[in-house]
Amino acid sequence: MEKWQCQQSSKFCETLKNKNPSDLQHWQNEHSKYFTECCESKNDKDLKDYDKEVKINTKDIFEKDLENGKSSDLEKRTQWNAYYRMIIPLKSKGNAIIKMTFEMSKIEKGVTDQDIEKTKQFILSINKTWNNNFTLLVTDTQNQCCTIKLPIQFDIQFAYKGEKIPNGERNPHKIALYKNIPISPEGIDRPRLERGRTFILATDPNPYNKTYTFIHEFGHALGLPDEYGYDDYIDSILQYRKPDGSLDSTQYSAFHNGKNRPLGDPQESIMGVFNSCRITERQGWVIGIAANKVIDNKRYQCDIIFNGNNNSCSLWKK
Ligand SMILES: [Zn+2]
Numbered sequence: 643m644e645k646w647q648c649q650q651s652s653k654f655c656e657t658l659k660n661k662n663p664s665d666l667q668h669w670q671n672e673h674s675k676y677f678t679e680c681c682e683s684k685n686d687k688d689l690k691d692y693d694k695e696v697k698i699n700t701k702d703i704f705e706k707d708l709e710n711g712k713s714s715d716l717e718k719r720t721q722w723n724a725y726y727r728m729i730i731p732l733k734s735k736g737n738a739i740i741k742m743t744f745e746m747s748k749i750e751k752g753v754t755d756q757d758i759e760k761t762k763q764f765i766l767s768i769n770k771t772w773n774n775n776f777t778l779l780v781t782d783t784q785n786q787c788c789t790i791k792l793p794i795q796f797d798i799q800f801a802y803k804g805e806k807i808p809n810g811e812r813n814p815h816k817i818a819l820y821k822n823i824p825i826s827p828e829g830i831d832r833p834r835l836e837r838g839r840t841f842i843l844a845t846d847p848n849p850y851n852k853t854y855t856f857i858h859e860f861g862h863a864l865g866l867p868d869e870y871g872y873d874d875y876i877d878s879i880l881q882y883r884k885p886d887g888s889l890d891s892t893q894y895s896a897f898h899n900g901k902n903r904p905l906g907d908p909q910e911s912i913m914g915v916f917n918s919c920r921i922t923e924r925q926g927w928v929i930g931i932a933a934n935k936v937i938d939n940k941r942y943q944c945d946i947i948f949n950g951n952n953n954s955c956s957l958w959k960k
Pocket residue numbers: 858859862867868
């Protein structure tokens with residue numbers, strides 16, 4: 643016989659035997675406010691701390707096709723893999739942490755130490771913006787009373803090319819830092835993320851070269867799409883996948899030719915509107931998809947709780 647041990651004193655373990663659904667409901671309501679609540683077996687081999695680097699292709703994160711049902715060549719060409727290391731302390735409890743190292747892989751001549759420092763500070767705004775918006779909810783399907791809630795935090799580190807990667811990834815992100823933004827083969831003259839891993843950034847006074855853009859490009863590093871379309875004439879329809887991989891029924895219109903929604907639009911978000919600081923629930927689902935890959939055990943189902951948008955617009959609206 644296994645012995646179940648409660649993390650916090652709870653009546654549920656006593657009522658587990660009589661399987662009264664209203665008791666279960668009552669217990670779940672009572673304890674939903676806790677950081678973690680779980681009846682755990684000490685000898686449970688699956689209940690451990692998980693730590694893995696994941697690779698997720700954007701086709702497993704969202705679908706984006708032209709409104710006329712055709713797929714856009716440009717969207718297809720810009721599919722990418724998102725890489726990050728994720729720590730899920732299912733046993734020891736605490737924050738679930740997404741770890742990314744930014745390796746300075748190319749620094750153009752003339753870029754100063756102060757420029758580099760300023761770029762690092764811009765990038766560290768990612769923590770302030772993306773932290774505290776989401777909680778990872780892990781349900782143990784073999785033990786119904788067990789749901790574990792782990793707040794999601796980001797850990798961003800830096801390295802110069804050739805140095806040890808502080809966050810230990812095999813596929814660190816790269817920064818190519820220029821004085822002026824080099825134009826991409828597609829003619830894009832703004833800071834951007836290339837092939838899902840290389841941030842093309844610059845120190846020039848380009849209006850796009852500000853905190854907003856760094857935060858937005860980081861969203862792409864997580865695997866999130868632009869919520870505007872790339873076709874010159876036809877709008878795109880965007881659908882996100884939920885943590886279990888199923889396609890969400892909501893279809894977002896992504897306007898053609900990169901046209902942004904106005905600030906204040908109900909569908910405004912950081913991935914679709916210049917200078918928006920609004921992170922939405924759908925933008926957390928990718929973390930749930932990643933968490934399911936990290937744990938990789940059908941017994942545990944990862945979902946995302948949206949805590950509301952806790953970031954501060956004042957970050958870049960000074
Ligand atoms: Zn973008």
